[in-house]
Amino acid sequence: MRLPRLIRNFKEFEVVTKSELINYYNECWLERFEKGHNPVSHAMHLGYFADKSVDNDTAKLNSNEFLAKQVRIPADKEIFIADLGCGIGGTCIYFAQNFPLARICGINISEEQIDFANKVKKQKNINGQIEYFISDYAETQLQSGKFDFVIGVESICHAHDKSKVYSEAYRLLKPGGVFAMMDYFEEKNPISKDEINNLNIFRKGWAAVEYIKNYELLLSKAGFKTVTAVSILDKVLPGINHSYNKAIERINSGEFSGYTTAFQNHLKACAALCELTEKKIIDYKVIVAQK
Numbered sequence: 466m467r468l469p470r471l472i473r474n475f476k477e478f479e480v481v482t483k484s485e486l487i488n489y490y491n492e493c494w495l496e497r498f499e500k501g502h503n504p505v506s507h508a509m510h511l512g513y514f515a516d517k518s519v520d521n522d523t524a525k526l527n528s529n530e531f532l533a534k535q536v537r538i539p540a541d542k543e544i545f546i547a548d549l550g551c552g553i554g555g556t557c558i559y560f561a562q563n564f565p566l567a568r569i570c571g572i573n574i575s576e577e578q579i580d581f582a583n584k585v586k587k588q589k590n591i592n593g594q595i596e597y598f599i600s601d602y603a604e605t606q607l608q609s610g611k612f613d614f615v616i617g618v619e620s621i622c623h624a625h626d627k628s629k630v631y632s633e634a635y636r637l638l639k640p641g642g643v644f645a646m647m648d649y650f651e652e653k654n655p656i657s658k659d660e661i662n663n664l665n666i667f668r669k670g671w672a673a674v675e676y677i678k679n680y681e682l683l684l685s686k687a688g689f690k691t692v693t694a695v696s697i698l699d700k701v702l703p704g705i706n707h708s709y710n711k712a713i714e715r716i717n718s719g720e721f722s723g724y725t726t727a728f729q730n731h732l733k734a735c736a737a738l739c740e741l742t743e744k745k746i747i748d749y750k751v752i753v754a755q756k
Contacts (some may be wrong), residue, residue: 481672483601486623487575489672490552492727495577500551507585509648511701511749521707528618528647528701529559535695535751536614536643540564540681547572547637549602549630550620553593554582554713565646570612571597572605603629605637612637615644622648622673627680631687631754638756644689646752651676655746663737664746670734680752689708689754693720698742700750705742 494502494509505522506512512524513531538544543566548557551571560567573579579597586595600606602617608620615634624630634644653687655661668675684692712735715721721729741747 466569481623481669483574486672487577489727489731490530490575491577492725493731495553495575495581498581503555507553507558509555510550511558511704512589513697513700514701514703517703520564521704524704525555526559529556530563530699531700532556532616532618532645532647532751533560533563535753536616538564538567538614540566543613546570546614546616547605547607547612547634547635549615550583550623551597552618552620553578554585554597556616556618557582557595557597558589558591561591561731562589565594567594569595569687570607571595572600572602572607573597574599574601603633605633607637609636610639613639613642615642616646619649621646622676627673627677628683628687631680631684631689634687635687635756638652640756642756644684644754644756645686646677646680646750646751648750649673649676649751650680650748651746652676652748653746655744660741660744660746663740666730666737667734667741668738670730670732676747677752684752684754689756692752692754694753695751696748697751701749702742705738709739710737 498507503522503525508523508525510528512521513527514524515527519527546560546567546569548569548571551557551573554571557569557571560569571582576599579599582597586592603626615637619632621627637643655664679697681692712732715732716736738747
């Protein structure tokens with residue numbers, strides 16, 4: 466795929482501040498959810514397309530199901546789950562609805578997103594199972610050794626120092642507990658000018674310092690004993706292609722110049738992602754590590 470000229474020659478990547486990250490999610494995601502975006506899953510993450518007949522919102526629920534199976538969440542005993550970077554609570558809600566004995570803590574730095582998450586929780590009448598906290602997920606004030614599972618769904622990529630997040634996840638977990646990430650991973654360094662440009666577009670447009678790499682070494686240094694990885698890029702590609710087509714349509718429309726800078730960059734990132742996955746620079750994986 467060749468990107469439109471409009472989004473080539475992107476300026477060099479700049480570090481994303483915490484305020485820019487919050488602004489990105491509020492401008493590019495929260496307003497859409499307030500208007501009814503993804504009403505079934507309340508998810509900001511990609512969907513898992515087991516077959517071509519699955520619709521986009523159902524596929525997002527499938528992602529949560531796939532993650533639950535990968536970490537082996539039990540349905541018959543009380544468990545504690547921490548969701549690092551929980552968005553508006555889509556994954557928290559899924560776990561609460563499908564694992565009635567689960568107690569879930571959702572952590573997010575955006576007060577606006579947490580406010581909306583609490584509204585959704587109240588609407589679905591699942592107040593007792595989920596509690597939300599406004600916090601940096603690399604430095605939570607949650608109790609050490611409390612959690613059976615700590616997860617991050619398309620959120621750990623935003624951390625400036627990912628080793629701090631892994632150490633915090635390790636601290637939060639019980640002995641034998643499981644940490645899992647479902648996210649984009651930088652598989653190899655870009656070589657050409659266009660590849661570097663596309664990666665910068667992707668990082669800036671989705672407010673990420675860098676996508677995840679060197680995770681085996683960093684998780685091991687944090688104390689985790691076993692680390693496994695499963696690529697599910699083939700199962701999320703329909704969602705990536707869907708986002709690409711929508712983004713190109715908007716980029717080429719007369720309305721593009723009227724969008725906020727954050728949303729313009731978001732659309733450019735959706736377009737750039739297709740080329741990055743085609744070149745195998747970006748992969749999409751589930752990583753599971755045990756304490």
